[in-house]
Amino acid sequence: MQNAALEYDYTVAKWFTYLAIIFGIVGMVIGTYIAFELAFPGLNEVFGQYGTFSRLRPLHTNVVAFGFTLSGIFATFYYVGQRTLKVSIAESKFVHGVAKLHFWLYFLLAALMVVSELMGITTSKEYAEMEWPLDVMTVVVWVLWGMAMFGLIGMRREKTLYISMWYYIATFLGVAMLYLFNNMEVPTYLVTGMGKWYHSVSMYAGTNDALVQWWYGHNAVAFVFTVPIIAMIYYYLPKESGQPVFSYKLSLLSFWGLMFVYLWAGSHHLIYSTVPDWMQTMGSIFSVVLILPSWGSAINMLLTMKGEWNQLKESPLIKFMVLASTFYMLSTLEGPIQSIKSVNALAHFTDWIPGHVHDGTLGWVAFMIIAGTLHMAPRFYKREIYSKKLMEMQFWIQTTGIVLYFSSMWIAGITQGMMWRAVDQYGNLAYSFIDTVTVLHPYYTIRAIGGTLFVTGLLMWAYNFYKTMTSDKVLDKEPAFASPMGA
Amino acid sequence: MEAIREWQAYAYFFLTVFLVVMLYGYILHLYRAEKKGTRDYEKYGKLALDDELTDAPVELNEARENEKNENKEQS
Numbered sequence A: 001m002q003n004a005a006l007e008y009d010y011t012v013a014k015w016f017t018y019l020a021i022i023f024g025i026v027g028m029v030i031g032t033y034i035a036f037e038l039a040f041p042g043l044n045e046v047f048g049q050y051g052t053f054s055r056l057r058p059l060h061t062n063v064v065a066f067g068f069t070l071s072g073i074f075a076t077f078y079y080v081g082q083r084t085l086k087v088s089i090a091e092s093k094f095v096h097g098v099a100k101l102h103f104w105l106y107f108l109l110a111a112l113m114v115v116s117e118l119m120g121i122t123t124s125k126e127y128a129e130m131e132w133p134l135d136v137m138t139v140v141v142w143v144l145w146g147m148a149m150f151g152l153i154g155m156r157r158e159k160t161l162y163i164s165m166w167y168y169i170a171t172f173l174g175v176a177m178l179y180l181f182n183n184m185e186v187p188t189y190l191v192t193g194m195g196k197w198y199h200s201v202s203m204y205a206g207t208n209d210a211l212v213q214w215w216y217g218h219n220a221v222a223f224v225f226t227v228p229i230i231a232m233i234y235y236y237l238p239k240e241s242g243q244p245v246f247s248y249k250l251s252l253l254s255f256w257g258l259m260f261v262y263l264w265a266g267s268h269h270l271i272y273s274t275v276p277d278w279m280q281t282m283g284s285i286f287s288v289v290l291i292l293p294s295w296g297s298a299i300n301m302l303l304t305m306k307g308e309w310n311q312l313k314e315s316p317l318i319k320f321m322v323l324a325s326t327f328y329m330l331s332t333l334e335g336p337i338q339s340i341k342s343v344n345a346l347a348h349f350t351d352w353i354p355g356h357v358h359d360g361t362l363g364w365v366a367f368m369i370i371a372g373t374l375h376m377a378p379r380f381y382k383r384e385i386y387s388k389k390l391m392e393m394q395f396w397i398q399t400t401g402i403v404l405y406f407s408s409m410w411i412a413g414i415t416q417g418m419m420w421r422a423v424d425q426y427g428n429l430a431y432s433f434i435d436t437v438t439v440l441h442p443y444y445t446i447r448a449i450g451g452t453l454f455v456t457g458l459l460m461w462a463y464n465f466y467k468t469m470t471s472d473k474v475l476d477k478e479p480a481f482a483s484p485m486g487a
Numbered sequence B: 001m002e003a004i005r006e007w008q009a010y011a012y013f014f015l016t017v018f019l020v021v022m023l024y025g026y027i028l029h030l031y032r033a034e035k036k037g038t039r040d041y042e043k044y045g046k047l048a049l050d051d052e053l054t055d056a057p058v059e060l061n062e063a064r065e066n067e068k069n070e071n072k073e074q075s
């Protein structure tokens, strides 16, 4: 049987998109709430133990990273993967089945993660908070994704893997390696009979634990917040603008550069700690070298728009993506600066660090996921995007939110760092801790307002997406490049 | 201690040289392959644009085609 009307099957991509929207809103509402808590500590007491900063902060980081971002990555993978390999996932019942199982098991895992962390069950390792039973489940989910990915690749009509696929494969391999090593843990009950059945302790101790943890922690940033997001922009920006990537060779070179350099930069989280000095220096140096491959990709994206800058004015989708690559450049310059030892002495433990984290995650990660999902919507439902105006408004509101977030944190962080270090002529500390807290209050408030604006934009995104699904402006065929949008 | 430091310095130097050679070697390889005509990398940029199922593949995956033909012959 030759099926005449073979089509791409977006079922799983759609499911993951819905999750990305839901987790995006949940994760960032929590983020905004904890931002308000820092400004107005009374809020810690509103929901008993479940509302304290210490309970909600890991929930925020896990939901946005492993709920929102991963769902976005999977959604775009099941879309971009099929299209650039020119194969429909429905051509193989097995691969399609694996992809569906991947979704449902992931959904269950994410739900368990939220519940267990809300109950305060955690390993206390940053970004690796899930306890061992969930870690085992994570491995299963990851293997399923790998099976679906390599299954698709095995069936492909297109011989060459597009650069986005390289980045998705790197995400798969990178996270697999990091996750396994950092989550080596001993279930205490099974081994010693002590503690609850789900508790565990790390297999590494002291400085070794810190080293493995930040090798993991930083590369989680690499392989969850950077590599797969580059995969997205290499597909969606050229496709939406109708321009092939400026230099394919540069994309290959940046790929290998990024893969090689990123893995060595993690020890910049441990400068002036008890790890060997040479390792701190190595982390610093590799962080600075990292500017090159990062900017290689970002500049490649901006040059892709060469001669087509009018699109920036006309299309809010292009706005999201161009601003995303600009924010990518900003954070990949800022990070290396913070890794320089003398700068780190000032910046470490201050609010400048979350400031840096969020110009990357909001400006780059969230913007790319929003742009990707809105580009897919008309293809998913064969309908026009509901409202261009709403998208424009969302863009400006969220951009304002991001600017408020990082500018307030820059000022807060540097003020804080300077005050901690200030000494009088005899070497006594000039300020006590509470002095810094008092000074920082307005900046914390500004950050929380920035977060509120960003969440407002997310609600507009969800609304626009929902209205697109149910709109009556049906398209007779999939749009080739620029996504059609209603007024 | 001194010996280790010396060893580190040599290792550092040669590693740097090695990496620089690798990097420039790869760039050279990319441009050379294009010049000699063994590969046209830039055409892969089209993979993102011409991605309909009905679009002709930029480079057909022959392994798949062969497999399909074999299956047909068997059945």
Ligand code: HEM
Binding pocket: A028, A029, A031, A032, A033, A034, A035, A038, A057, A060, A061, A064, A065, A069, A351, A353, A354, A357, A358, A361, A362, A365, A366, A447, A448, A450, A451, A452, A454, A455
């Ligand atoms: C409305 C948007 C958001 C708001 C208001 C927000 C707020 C916050 C706050 C208040 C913290 C704690 C900072 C501290 O401990 O001093 C935090 C930490 C963090 N957030 Fe967000 N967040 C938002 C979105 C995101 C997104 C989209 C991501 C990732 C995709 C993200 C990733 C993180 C990470 C990784 C940390 C830990 C930073 C560190 O340890 O230095 N956030 N966020």
